Amino acid sequence: MPRTARRVAAFTVAGLTIAALTACSGGGSGQAATEFTVLGNVENEVVPATLQTLADGACATENEAMPLKVETVPQTNLNQQVQLLAGQGGLPVMYAVDTNELVQQLDDAGFVAHFDELFDELGVADSIEPAARSTVESLYDGEFLVLPTEYNIEGIWYNKDQFAENGVDVPESWDDVVAAAATFQDAGLTPFAASGEQGWPLTRLVGNLIERELGADALQAVADGDASLTDPEYVAAAQQVADLGAEGYFGEGVGSIDYDTSINEFLNGSSPMLYMGSWVLSNFADDTANRIGEDAIGYLPFPDVEGGEGDSSELVANVGLPFTINPSALNDDSKAWVACIAENYGQVALEDSSRISGFTVSGDASSNALTTEVRDRISETDTTIPWFEAYFSTQATTTSQQNAAQLVTGAITAEEFMTLVQGDLG
Missing domain, CATH: 3.40.190.10 (Periplasmic binding protein-like II)
Incomplete structure (x- = not known):
């Protein structure tokens, strides 16, 4: 790493x-x-x-x-x-x-x-x-x-039963994830459970896309001053997350959804996908909160991006x-x-x-x-990669997470989002 x-x-x-x-x-x-x-x-x-x-x-x-x-x-x-x-x-x-x-x-x-x-x-x-x-x-x-x-390793947790019921195969690429989201929305489900109030569950998607597109060292390059979040290829990753929001894949009112509510949306079957770290296993083990059952939950490392330099074997860890x-x-x-x-x-x-x-x-x-x-x-993971804000200053981290909901609701553009965060990196 x-x-x-x-x-x-x-x-x-x-x-x-x-x-x-x-x-x-x-x-x-x-x-x-x-x-x-x-x-x-x-x-x-x-x-x-x-x-x-x-x-x-x-x-x-x-x-x-x-x-x-x-x-x-x-x-x-x-x-x-x-x-x-x-x-x-x-x-x-x-x-x-x-x-x-x-x-x-x-x-x-x-x-x-x-x-x-x-x-x-x-x-x-x-x-x-x-x-x-x-x-x-x-x-x-x-x-x-x-x-x-x-x-913790991070990735996409998914509801096996809802995938099967809707004829969705386990995604092998990011394009497959986006296609699955469209299918679930058509079925009346909110594809992704996510907390816009916390912000970081959304910015984690931005970071993963950057590292799958540009490689494991992409965020290190920003920290070292060799690249900028405002570079077009970095903005493109934020744009993909903004596009998910524009399609309604995070549901209505994502900016007011807190962490516990997002976990509950996954565990009560309202949303078939949840990006989260493995600390969430404690929630999954709670029989009272987990209405879908642990046997229905699968884990998917953030998938490859077609033509990207990163690899799904490289897991975000903390x-x-x-x-x-x-x-x-x-x-x-x-x-x-x-x-x-x-x-x-x-x-x-x-x-x-x-x-x-x-x-x-x-x-x-x-x-x-x-x-x-x-x-x-x-135990099988050789290479881990940082999350989006891992190398950020405290102020840049706050700016990133407080503006994540605005990114996916369209209140600010992907370029504006990245410009705000880069401005606090110095």
């Missing part, structure tokens, strides 16, 4: 802000932690639940020496809270960050553990799946800076919301906790939440057929 060069200029102002706050607070906590404190986001229930299960079981000894304490804030407030705590020298032992940009900024200020060194010291370096480590390093200039509490460790909070007890997490997190998350992580699974963890299929695909 390609690596992005660090955007020094983009981080300078924010980096100075944290550095100044740190100087005022004395440069860090300087106090030995007595609790294994964790800061996460309210929306992510899996990480706290998994850590609590570990505290009650595999990590009970570590929890007795240093009790687990988890706090959460809404994801929209997470970065602000992290920056505030960093400036006060009060970061917890383990904490989440909402953007890759802020992770690198915090690393520059000395608030992020380097897990290649820490895991070697603790003797748990083999607890990380190589593909997950490679994905992390590709996002952070070759540095292993965050824990892979998730390891490690979820970045969680890292505050090095100033490490002592013998907290290190023992980190080692226990590394050795046991993967199995507990898989068994309890159907959540695939980047940690190895040491035992025979039970999982359903769909989860097993995804795990097999991960």
